[in-house]
Structures are given as structure tokens and as C-alpha cells.
Amino acid sequence: MNSFFSRGPKYSEETIKEALNALRDGVILIDKNNKIIWSNENASKWLNLNDPFSQENIRAYFPTSEFDEFLSQSDQNSSLEAISPLNKSIFFSLQIIPLGATEKILVLRDITTPIRLEKVRTDFAANASHELRSPLTVIAGYIELMVEDESIPNNWKKPIEDLAKQSERMKSVLSDLLVLFQLESESRITDEEIVDLQAIVMAVRKDCMLAKKPPKEFKVDFKDSAVILGDEVKTQSIVNNIVENALRYCDKDGEISVNWFIDKAGGHLSIKDNGIGMEEKHLNRITERFYRIDKGRSRKLGGTGLGLAIVKYALQAHEATLEIKSELGIGSEFICHFPVSRIQIEQ
Numbered sequence: 001m002n003s004f005f006s007r008g009p010k011y012s013e014e015t016i017k018e019a020l021n022a023l024r025d026g027v028i029l030i031d032k033n034n035k036i037i038w039s040n041e042n043a044s045k046w047l048n049l050n051d052p053f054s055q056e057n058i059r060a061y062f063p064t065s066e067f068d069e070f071l072s073q074s075d076q077n078s079s080l081e082a083i084s085p086l087n088k089s090i091f092f093s094l095q096i097i098p099l100g101a102t103e104k105i106l107v108l109r110d111i112t113t114p115i116r117l118e119k120v121r122t123d124f125a126a127n128a129s130h131e132l133r134s135p136l137t138v139i140a141g142y143i144e145l146m147v148e149d150e151s152i153p154n155n156w157k158k159p160i161e162d163l164a165k166q167s168e169r170m171k172s173v174l175s176d177l178l179v180l181f182q183l184e185s186e187s188r189i190t191d192e193e194i195v196d197l198q199a200i201v202m203a204v205r206k207d208c209m210l211a212k213k214p215p216k217e218f219k220v221d222f223k224d225s226a227v228i229l230g231d232e233v234k235t236q237s238i239v240n241n242i243v244e245n246a247l248r249y250c251d252k253d254g255e256i257s258v259n260w261f262i263d264k265a266g267g268h269l270s271i272k273d274n275g276i277g278m279e280e281k282h283l284n285r286i287t288e289r290f291y292r293i294d295k296g297r298s299r300k301l302g303g304t305g306l307g308l309a310i311v312k313y314a315l316q317a318h319e320a321t322l323e324i325k326s327e328l329g330i331g332s333e334f335i336c337h338f339p340v341s342r343i344q345i346e347q
């Protein structure tokens with residue numbers, strides 16, 4: 001049989017190594033015990049290996065549980081971001097390629113520049129939002145005074161009311177943006193606390209029932225204890241944003257139901273509504289910033305287009321995921337899946 005390689009010229013091991021040494025990526029060949037069999041010049045330089053046949057264990061260079069997990073899988077499409085073991089300001093993207101029955105190739109790509117550019121971009125947006133906050137507070141304050149001022153001529157009433165609405169909207173967008181930047185900058189929870197999810201849901205329910213247009217029904221069913229190890233403010237934000245949407249996108253006779261149960265996979269918080277629902281094609285985009293199916297409707301109802309992006313980041317900080325089910329005209333269900341490690345079983 002004609003194989004791909006047998007048709008072309010044959011290359012010596014030295015030539016192949018030369019080609020691998022010329023790559024911009026770091027390439028490390030590892031055996032079944034994770035020992036380095038060979039590394040190209042870039043990988044040797046980046047990990048400070050004196051010998052390309054070093055025989056050292058690669059885990060010593062990336063001593064995290066994420067790396068161990070990554071090393072044990074064989075999905076070539078997955079990648080892991082890792083900090084250089086020699087320099088905390090250098091970042092690599094790692095990829096694993098299985099080789100034969102037991103060996104693997106670990107590819108390291110230097111992604112420091114794109115990460116720095118991304119940081120410059122988010123820092124700029126966060127700083128701009130902070131700078132806007134104080135002047136906006138002053139402007140909104142004066143507008144509020146004008147709304148209440150009886151001596152303002154009648155022909156100015158409507159424009160001032162419009163100004164008040166728009167300044168409220170700017171305040172909401174800015175406040176959501178600041179929450180989002182904060183969440184982005186701290187991808188993991190630093191101070192874990194015991195959070196009672198049921199108490200949070202009950203408080204949100206109370207606010208919801210006091211809203212201008214409360215739902216007809218708001219059922220809560222907690223089958224198991226819902227005490228998790230997490231961040232109270234972020235968890236409040238998750239529940240608040242999803243419930244606010246359930247209320248916002250329900251026509252009259254809104255019914256909201258919240259359920260919680262625990263199984264082998266972890267804890268599951270479902271928030272369901274009988275609102276306008278969504279077409280399938282939108283479901284994997286609605287957690288993007290400012291992605292709104294009906295911009296006009298969202299704005300009119302006080303939406304900022306950032307609520308579900310906040311939910312996504314707040315869940316990520318808990319290593320939790322969001323599942324969205326929806327049917328147009330029937331309703332939607334948002335399920336937050338918390339991992340077993342977050343569940344606190346009460347004694």
C-alpha cells in the first residue's frame with residue numbers, strides 16, 4: 001500500500017529535529033510516566049532545560065491539578081492556559097497530541113502578547129467606566145431635582161422626564177459594566193464563604209413580588225439543602241439577574257418557579273418562566289455582552305444586555321455552568337449546575 005510518507009523523500013531524525021527546532025512553538029515529547037524524552041530548542045529555553053533529553057517529569061514544571069487533568073486527556077482540540085514556571089508574566093497555551101500508544105507531544109505556544117493586549121483593552125474599558133461614574137452621578141442628581149421641581153415650565157416636563165429615563169439607563173449600564181469588569185479581573189473566588197442559596201432565592205422572591213408588575217405565581221421548591229461554598233454577592237447576582245429576566249420577559253400572568261436538587265453530578269438550580277421564550281438559534285449567544293434578541297423590548301423594560309454575561313462569569317467563578325432551554329411562546333429555563341466540590345452537606 002502506498003503510504004503518504006513512502007511517496008515523498010525520507011528524512012533523517014536529525015533533519016526532523018532541525019525542523020522542530022526552527023518552530024516558534026515549544027515541542028516536548030513525553031513518555032507514559034510524563035518524563036521528557038526530548039524537547040526542541042524553544043521548549044528547552046522556556047523551561048530552562050540544560051539537556052533536550054532531560055528525563056525530568058513535566059509535572060514539576062506545571063504543578064497544578066488542572067495541568068494533571070489536562071495531561072491525562074487526549075483531546076487535541078482542548079488547550080490549557082498556563083503561566084511560565086520561570087517568569088510569572090509569560091503565558092503559554094498548551095496542547096497535547098497523543099503519539100503512538102503511550103507517548104505524547106506537549107506543544108507550548110507563547111500567548112503573552114495577545115493576553116497583554118486583552119488586558120490593555122479591558123483595563124481601558126474599566127477605567128473609562130470608572131471615570132464616567134462621578135460626572136454621571138452629578139448629572140443624574142440635577143435631573144432628579146428638576147423632575148421634582150414644581151416651578152419648571154410645563155413645556156420642559158416631558159424633555160426632563162426623558163432625560164431622567166436616559167440617565168437611569170446609563171447608570172444601570174455603567175453599574176453592570178463595572179460588575180462585569182470586576183468579575184473578569186478575579187476569575188476565581190478568593191474568599192470562600194458558606195452561602196445559603198435558598199435564603200437568597202427567598203429574598204429575591206420577596207423583591208420580585210413587590211415589583212410594579214409582580215408575577216402571578218412564584219413557586220420555590222428546594223428538595224435538598226442548598227448550602228454551597230462560594231461567594232454570596234456573586235450568587236445573589238446570578239439569581240437576581242435570571243429572575244429579573246424571567247419577570248421582564250413574561251407577559252401578564254407570569255409564572256416563575258425555582259427548583260433545587262442535588263445528585264451525583266452536583267447541585268442544580270433551575271429558574272423557569274412561562275414567558276415569551278426564545279428561538280433555538282439565539283440560545284448560545286444570549287450570554288454575550290449586549291446580545292439582545294429584541295433590543296427595543298429589552299431597553300424599554302430596563303434591560304442592559306449585560307445580565308446574562310454577568311451570570312456566566314459569576315458561575316464560572318464557582319466552576320459552575322449554565323444550561324438554557326427555551327421554546328418560543330412557551331417559556332424558558334435557566335439551570336445553574338454547581339459541581340460536587342461546591343456543595344456543603346449539613347451535618
Ligand code: ADP
Binds near residue numbers: 241245276278291293
Ligand atoms: P437584558 O438586560 O437585555 O435582559 P440579558 O443579558 O439579561 O440582557 O439577556 C440577554 C437577552 O436574552 C435578552 O435581551 C433577551 O432577549 C433574552 N432573554 C434573557 N432571559 C430571557 C427569558 N427569561 N425569556 C426570554 N428571553 C430572555
